[in-house]
Amino acid sequence: MIVAGVMSGTSADGIDVALVRITGKGYKLRLKLLGHRHFAYPASVRAAVLAAMNADQISVAELSRLNFLLGELYAEAVQKTTQRTGIAKVDLIGCHGQTIYHQGEPAVYRGRKIASTWQTGEGAVVAARCGIPVVSDFRTADMAAGGKGAPLVPFLDYVLFRDRRAGRIVQNLGGIANLTAIPANAKPEQVIAFDSGPSNMVIDQLTQILFGQSYDRDGKIAAGGHILESVVNTVLRNPFFARKPPKTAGREEFGAAFTQQFLRQCGKAAKADVIATATTLTAVSIADALKRLVLPREKEGAYRDYIVSGGGVNNKTLMAMLAQEASALGLKLKRTDDFGIPSQAKEAVAFAVLAYQTWHRKPANIPSATGADKPAVLGKICYA
Numbered sequence: 001m002i003v004a005g006v007m008s009g010t011s012a013d014g015i016d017v018a019l020v021r022i023t024g025k026g027y028k029l030r031l032k033l034l035g036h037r038h039f040a041y042p043a044s045v046r047a048a049v050l051a052a053m054n055a056d057q058i059s060v061a062e063l064s065r066l067n068f069l070l071g072e073l074y075a076e077a078v079q080k081t082t083q084r085t086g087i088a089k090v091d092l093i094g095c096h097g098q099t100i101y102h103q104g105e106p107a108v109y110r111g112r113k114i115a116s117t118w119q120t121g122e123g124a125v126v127a128a129r130c131g132i133p134v135v136s137d138f139r140t141a142d143m144a145a146g147g148k149g150a151p152l153v154p155f156l157d158y159v160l161f162r163d164r165r166a167g168r169i170v171q172n173l174g175g176i177a178n179l180t181a182i183p184a185n186a187k188p189e190q191v192i193a194f195d196s197g198p199s200n201m202v203i204d205q206l207t208q209i210l211f212g213q214s215y216d217r218d219g220k221i222a223a224g225g226h227i228l229e230s231v232v233n234t235v236l237r238n239p240f241f242a243r244k245p246p247k248t249a250g251r252e253e254f255g256a257a258f259t260q261q262f263l264r265q266c267g268k269a270a271k272a273d274v275i276a277t278a279t280t281l282t283a284v285s286i287a288d289a290l291k292r293l294v295l296p297r298e299k300e301g302a303y304r305d306y307i308v309s310g311g312g313v314n315n316k317t318l319m320a321m322l323a324q325e326a327s328a329l330g331l332k333l334k335r336t337d338d339f340g341i342p343s344q345a346k347e348a349v350a351f352a353v354l355a356y357q358t359w360h361r362k363p364a365n366i367p368s369a370t371g372a373d374k375p376a377v378l379g380k381i382c383y384a
């Protein structure tokens with residue numbers, strides 16, 4: 001099958017589409033990336049998406065319209081990708097949608113303990129416009145099975161990166177930093193995966209507030225700033241970082257409220273220092289998670305490779321910090337690009353693979369990663 005994977009992450013930067021040829025089934029499936037494209041959200045759409053994540057202030061009418069609008073934009077992104085790559089025959093689309101709310105941990109609501117998640121972007125619209133069946137809304141089935149609904153990319157990580165001899169840690173640097181640790185010769189149930197905290201999300205918000213830019217391009221601002229070590233150490237005391245996996249994070253944890261407090265903690269520091277400090281928080285919180293929650297579970301030296309992807313690989317300051325942290329932990333820093341998967345395309349590839357599994361009525365959550373009681377067939381299908 002040729003499957004289009006469509007991803008738009010918590011950064012709300014835009015839409016990534018990957019066209020993937022997939023054969024075989026389950027953990028033995030094989031894939032070849034045929035092409036990928038990125039489409040930035042127009043500024044007004046980005047503003048609407050960010051507003052929709054502000055749960056207390058958004059109206060139901062706005063959410064309803066946004067669902068259909070995003071359906072149109074996802075469909076256009078798929079169509080443009082097939083035109084530009086010259087790959088006409090797509091059999092299936094896997095569309096993650098835009099997360100506007102995610103609460104992985106059950107909490108009392110109207111007398112019952114409820115966890116919930118919401119990805120918007122209407123699959124029926126994508127299916128109708130493209131004339132191709134669409135799988136969307138992947139996270140709910142995992143949650144219904146007692147999982148946190150995330151992370152779901154570990155299925156792809158396990159398919160692509162498991163190795164007989166070397167333990168590997170696969171790290172995505174999106175808005176949130178999430179990692180998948182695969183011990184050498186691991187069975188799926190030995191995979192550990194969780195969100196360690198922010199990757200670009202806090203840097204992006206602070207760069208917007210202080211410099212009026214949506215991100216710190218190539219990490220140039222951070223490169224010129226001094227690091228406020230005491231702020232990093234204070235923030236690391238936030239209980240999220242010490243909590244044992246499974247755990248997930250989003251704008252609920254590291255959005256506007258967190259960023260405002262971070263700014264206050266930086267006091268009168270120079271603007272570039274704030275960005276340098278936020279960048280350090282990302283690198284140090286990741287290293288801390290590796291040290292506390294991943295590496296001690298195996299023999300020393302059992303993990304060899306640290307394989308990164310996501311928009312954050314373009315932040316040279318962040319990458320330099322991560323290279324230093326990885327080498328101190330005895331890990332070799334690599335990129336998914338070294339394995340034939342471009343950094344920016346990986347998550348889109350993952351949702352192509354997840355859709356393919358669903359189409360064959362096969363599960364694609366890894367219960368040890370999400371905390372689900374059992375494997376679940378993920379998503380909802382809209383037939384064209």
Ligand SMILES: Nc1ncnc2c1ncn2[C@@H]1O[C@H](COP(=O)(O)OP(=O)(O)O)[C@@H](O)[C@H]1O
Pocket residue numbers: 008009010011012013014173174175176200201204214215216217218219309310311312314315316344347
């Ligand atoms: N040239 C660059 N320099 C620094 N950061 C970048 C660059 N390009 C992309 N990014 C970062 O990557 C983010 C998007 O990464 P992405 O993997 O798409 O995350 P998400 O899955 O959350 O959408 C941007 O918001 C930005 O922070």
Ligand SMILES: [Mg+2]
Pocket residue numbers: 007008009010011012013014015
């Ligand atoms: Mg993105």
